[in-house]
Amino acid sequence: MASAAPRSSLALPIRGEALALRRGGRLLVDDLNLSLEKPGITTLMGPNGAGKSLTVRMLAGLVEPDSGQVTWAGRAPDRARASSVGLVFHRPVMLRRSALDNVRYGLKAAGVPRGERRERAMAALARGRLEHVAASPAWVLSGGEQQRLALVRALAVEPEALLLDEPTANLDPASTLAIEELVSQAQARGTAVLLVTHDLGQARRLADRVVFLNAGGLSEDTPAVTFFDQPRTPQAQAFVEGRLVL
Ligand SMILES: Nc1ncnc2c1ncn2[C@@H]1O[C@H](COP(=O)(O)OP(=O)(O)O)[C@@H](O)[C@H]1O
Ligand SMILES: [Mg+2]
Numbered sequence: 001m002a003s004a005a006p007r008s009s010l011a012l013p014i015r016g017e018a019l020a021l022r023r024g025g026r027l028l029v030d031d032l033n034l035s036l037e038k039p040g041i042t043t044l045m046g047p048n049g050a051g052k053s054l055t056v057r058m059l060a061g062l063v064e065p066d067s068g069q070v071t072w073a074g075r076a077p078d079r080a081r082a083s084s085v086g087l088v089f090h091r092p093v094m095l096r097r098s099a100l101d102n103v104r105y106g107l108k109a110a111g112v113p114r115g116e117r118r119e120r121a122m123a124a125l126a127r128g129r130l131e132h133v134a135a136s137p138a139w140v141l142s143g144g145e146q147q148r149l150a151l152v153r154a155l156a157v158e159p160e161a162l163l164l165d166e167p168t169a170n171l172d173p174a175s176t177l178a179i180e181e182l183v184s185q186a187q188a189r190g191t192a193v194l195l196v197t198h199d200l201g202q203a204r205r206l207a208d209r210v211v212f213l214n215a216g217g218l219s220e221d222t223p224a225v226t227f228f229d230q231p232r233t234p235q236a237q238a239f240v241e242g243r244l245v246l
Contacts, residue, residue: 011072011084011160012192013037016059018068021051021216029054029065030216036161036192041183043203043224044196045239046213047246052196055213056165059194060087083110086154086191090166092146094138099130102138103153110157124156125149128182144175151182161192168202180206198246200239204228212236 014036021029029051036042036059044052057063058070061077070077072085083106095102103121112120125131128148133141138149147167154162164183168176176199183206187193197203203210203224210227212220212235219233231237238244 009073009160010081013071013073014059014085014161014192015071016055016065016068017071019055019058019065019070020067021054021058021063022066028216029058032068032213032216032218034059034211034218034221036194039187039190039192040208041187041193041195041206042209042211043207044194044211044213045198045203045246046219047235047244050213051216052213053165056163056194056196060085060163083157084160086151086157086159086162088147088150088154088162088164088167090169092150094146094149097138098135099125099138099141099149100134102149103156106153107156112157120156124152127155127185128152129178142175144171144178147171147175148178148182151179155182155186155191158189159191161194162186164193164195166196166198168197168199176202200242212239 016032016034019029019032032055034055046052054063058065061070072081095105100121103124104117107117107120125134130145130148130152133145138146141149151167168179180202183193183195195206207224210220210222210224211218214235220227220236228240231240235244239246
């Protein structure tokens with residue numbers, strides 16, 4: 001029996017090797033190694049200013065490291081493969097168009113043929129329980145709906161990897177859970193997710209693996225079970241025990 005050929009990888013593994021970044025004489029990221037190799041959810045945690053957002057931006061190919069290198073599937077990131085790596089930040093960036101058109105635009109940018117875009121966009125909106133606002137201008141949606149739309153738009157193209165920088169930072173608990181559900185679905189469909197979060201409960205609910213950053217360097221990179229049962233560093237211990245709020 002003929003079987004479908006596996007889709008060749010455009011993005012995975014995403015590897016950051018010996019990354020360093022300096023700004024204004026300060027070393028903000030120092031000799032950091034962080035890779036996303038396979039499907040699963042990795043949470044990236046650490047105090048404010050630890051370098052989490054800069055790390056995400058380097059892995060996304062948006063910021064060049066001063067030394068070290070980022071590769072997607074063995075080569076430097078390039079625009080042609082940008083839609084293989086979905087990105088969502090804590091504030092959604094929307095086009096001044098309808099919710100549906102925002103998703104359709106993402107599909108167009110990813111090279112999906114015109115005839116397939118509407119159906120795929122509607123299916124993606126349905127997964128995010130946003131069909132009822134498909135025709136509404138994106139800017140009239142609530143904050144939670146806009147963030148869900150940003151995630152739906154990224155997921156519609158079925159990215160291999162998803163980089164999420166505090167996507168639920170500004171959301172109420174119900175909107176947060178709706179985002180978490182979409183992230184879990186993406187993981188189940190085979191996406192490798194890197195999720196920056198300050199939310200201990202969220203990390204416990206979602207993470208397979210935890211990376212903890214401190215002052216621009218990696219202090220832990222372990223399976224989530226190990227991180228929560230036996231955090232190694234004093235800071236991670238304090239965080240897990242609720243004595244340190246990030
Ligand atoms: N463009 C920049 N120029 C100078 N300092 C920066 C710049 N971007 C970020 N920083 C500093 O780098 C550190 C890490 O930033 P960031 O990655 O945003 O931290 P976080 O872990 O909170 O996401 C912070 O101290 C921040 O002030
Ligand atoms: Mg940040």
